[in-house]
Amino acid sequence: MEDYGIHLLALAHVYSVAQLKQSCSKVLRRNLNVNNVVDMLQLARLCDASDLYLDCMRLLSRHFKAVEASEGWKFLQNNDPYLELEILQFIDEAESRKKRRKRHIADNKLYAQLSEAMDCLEHICSEGCTSVGPYDMDPSKHKSPCSKFSTCQGIQLLIKHFGACKDRVNGGCSRCKRMWQLFKLHSSICDRPDECRVPLCRQFKLKARQDRGDALWRLLVRKVTVAKAMSSLSFLKSSSSTAAALK
Numbered sequence: 472m473e474d475y476g477i478h479l480l481a482l483a484h485v486y487s488v489a490q491l492k493q494s495c496s497k498v499l500r501r502n503l504n505v506n507n508v509v510d511m512l513q514l515a516r517l518c519d520a521s522d523l524y525l526d527c528m529r530l531l532s533r534h535f536k537a538v539e540a541s542e543g544w545k546f547l548q549n550n551d552p553y554l555e556l557e558i559l560q561f562i563d564e565a566e567s568r569k570k571r572r573k574r575h576i577a578d579n580k581l582y583a584q585l586s587e588a589m590d591c592l593e594h595i596c597s598e599g600c601t602s603v604g605p606y607d608m609d610p611s612k613h614k615s616p617c618s619k620f621s622t623c624q625g626i627q628l629l630i631k632h633f634g635a636c637k638d639r640v641n642g643g644c645s646r647c648k649r650m651w652q653l654f655k656l657h658s659s660i661c662d663r664p665d666e667c668r669v670p671l672c673r674q675f676k677l678k679a680r681q682d683r684g685d686a687l688w689r690l691l692v693r694k695v696t697v698a699k700a701m702s703s704l705s706f707l708k709s710s711s712s713t714a715a716a717l718k
Contacts, residue, residue: 509546582697586698601627626653633650654669
């Protein structure tokens with residue numbers, strides 16, 4: 472197999488010996504390198520060996536600079552421009568998928584952070600924390616640093632700034648705009664506005680009923696709601712596992 476794998480693959484393809492074809496493909500895939508990958512790719516196309524074809528394309532995508540300097544690539548450029556185009560398209564699509572995956576991960580991280588910020592805002596406005604709390608609770612009683620949320624201190628500073636800023640009414644303060652957006656986002660996902668203690672929650676709810684807002688905002692609300700639900704589910708699973716371990 473090591474010595475005649477290429478020939479055996481061609482024969483197995485011609486005579487439709489599926490098991491032999493699969494075995495040959497497995498050996499050839501194991502021995503792929505930058506110097507033989509172009510030849511193996513051409514063979515894979517001719518013999519309709521999809522696994523070998525895919526592995527060749529992946530290796531080409533990962534080590535294209537090295538393959539580009541090989542004799543096989545130079546031969547390919549001079550004799551098979553269609554396969555060259557096919558390879559370049561695969562590499563371009565692979566890069567696009569990688570960028571989409573990175574963007575998807577970054578977006579999910581942002582939605583998770585916003586979900587935590589919503590929980591933190593409810594915590595501050597309902598329970599009170601180190602320096603900010605409900606009007607009927609003295610925040611000075613809570614001296615120890617907040618251990619519930621990593622964003623707690625930052626949101627408290629935003630709330631204090633929002634309450635004292637003179638530029639808030641004129642819309643000239645970027646920090647106040649950020650606070651407005653947090654209040655609005657909370658209102659969009661809050662399911663108990665009549666009991667909610669977060670400022671402006673009911674007002675934003677009433678305004679949202681009159682004006683449905685843009686599609687991007689609705690998408691953001693949906694994504695943050697999903698992130699919030701996933702976080703709650705993860706917490707419940709973790710709590711159940713801990714309880715089971717303690718038993």
